[in-house]
Amino acid sequence: MTDIFWPDHLFLVGCGNMAGQMLARWLDCGLDPARVTVLRPSGKPVADGVRVVTGYPVALPADTTVLLGMKPYQIADVAASLAPLCGEDTDIVSILAGTPLAGLRAYFPAPRALIRAMPNLPVGIGQGVTALYTDAAVPVQAREAATSLISPLGLVEWIADEARFNEITALSGCGPAFLFRFIDALARAGEALGLPADQAARMALATVEGAASMAARASDSPGALADRVASPGGMTRQGLNVLDADDRLLKLLTDTLSAARDRGEEMAREG
Numbered sequence: 001m002t003d004i005f006w007p008d009h010l011f012l013v014g015c016g017n018m019a020g021q022m023l024a025r026w027l028d029c030g031l032d033p034a035r036v037t038v039l040r041p042s043g044k045p046v047a048d049g050v051r052v053v054t055g056y057p058v059a060l061p062a063d064t065t066v067l068l069g070m071k072p073y074q075i076a077d078v079a080a081s082l083a084p085l086c087g088e089d090t091d092i093v094s095i096l097a098g099t100p101l102a103g104l105r106a107y108f109p110a111p112r113a114l115i116r117a118m119p120n121l122p123v124g125i126g127q128g129v130t131a132l133y134t135d136a137a138v139p140v141q142a143r144e145a146a147t148s149l150i151s152p153l154g155l156v157e158w159i160a161d162e163a164r165f166n167e168i169t170a171l172s173g174c175g176p177a178f179l180f181r182f183i184d185a186l187a188r189a190g191e192a193l194g195l196p197a198d199q200a201a202r203m204a205l206a207t208v209e210g211a212a213s214m215a216a217r218a219s220d221s222p223g224a225l226a227d228r229v230a231s232p233g234g235m236t237r238q239g240l241n242v243l244d245a246d247d248r249l250l251k252l253l254t255d256t257l258s259a260a261r262d263r264g265e266e267m268a269r270e271g
């Protein structure tokens with residue numbers, strides 16, 4: 001891993017399922033906990049050495065990077081307290097789904113850098129996917145700093161067009177949930193065929209883990225790999241015929257991503 005450019009100070013607003021995973025990975029990768037402050041209403045401890053507060057400080061240290069990690073609908077309340085603390089030297093990274101950059105800019109006019117990020121849960125083990133977006137007003141150094149900070153979390157993809165952000169969110173942000181469902185369904189289908197439930201669950205999970213690791217290392221596409229499993233006239237082909245008939249699986253996933261994408265657009269309209 002290349003050297004990570006850690007912020008002088010990191011201020012997390014909210015540290016639940018998602019921001020908590022990001023922070024856990026950063027700490028694993030060497031972020032000094034003394035550089036981190038977490039604001040969370042519950043005041044629950046986060047990690048050794050990380051300061052947790054339940055209210056806003058009177059000022060933020062110079063060159064603070066703020067991670068907005070609360071729920072999207074809380075943005076107006078958070079901004080009312082946080083925006084007065086943010087100066088030109090503040091960088092803001094927002095992981096709020098369905099919250100466009102222009103809306104963030106309206107709440108936070110002062111910071112030189114506002115960056116939208118869409119991570120997914122496996123960032124906690126360094127195998128996540130994070131999409132990043134910002135506009136031309138943001139200096140290149142701030143983009144580089146964001147890339148450096150996010151890179152220990154897994155794959156980093158800059159998105160050229162913010163209009164794609166909800167589609168990206170549907171694919172990779174929400175994607176782990178769809179795959180967790182798939183693992184569960186694979187196991188339950190095995191159980192429906194007569195396998196013991198616990199054994200089917202273990203074997204479904206290990207099959208998905210092995211297949212994903214193999215696909216990640218292979219030079220062949222996943223489609224070509226599927227054909228390598230399917231012996232001509234054999235069992236797999238019969239199963240694939242069910243998934244492939246009338247593009248059944250493709251249509252199901254397209255409908256799934258469309259529903260998630262549409263909710264993001266609705267959230268953006270709701271502000």
Ligand SMILES: NC(=O)c1ccc[n+]([C@@H]2O[C@H](COP(=O)([O-])OP(=O)(O)OC[C@H]3O[C@@H](n4cnc5c(N)ncnc54)[C@H](OP(=O)(O)O)[C@@H]3O)[C@@H](O)[C@H]2O)c1
Pocket residue numbers: 013014015016017018019020039040041042043044069070071072074077078095096097118119120121173
């Ligand atoms: N979950 C995902 O897979 C995922 C993926 C990508 C992006 N996101 C985005 O990440 C954000 C958080 O989602 P999540 O799943 O992590 O939710 P979550 O687990 O419910 O975490 C929300 C956090 O916000 C804190 N909080 C609550 N009210 C607050 C307030 N008024 N001011 C500041 N902080 C407040 C909570 O504090 P306590 O800890 O004290 O309860 C908690 O730490 C959302 O904007 C979501 O769109 C989530």
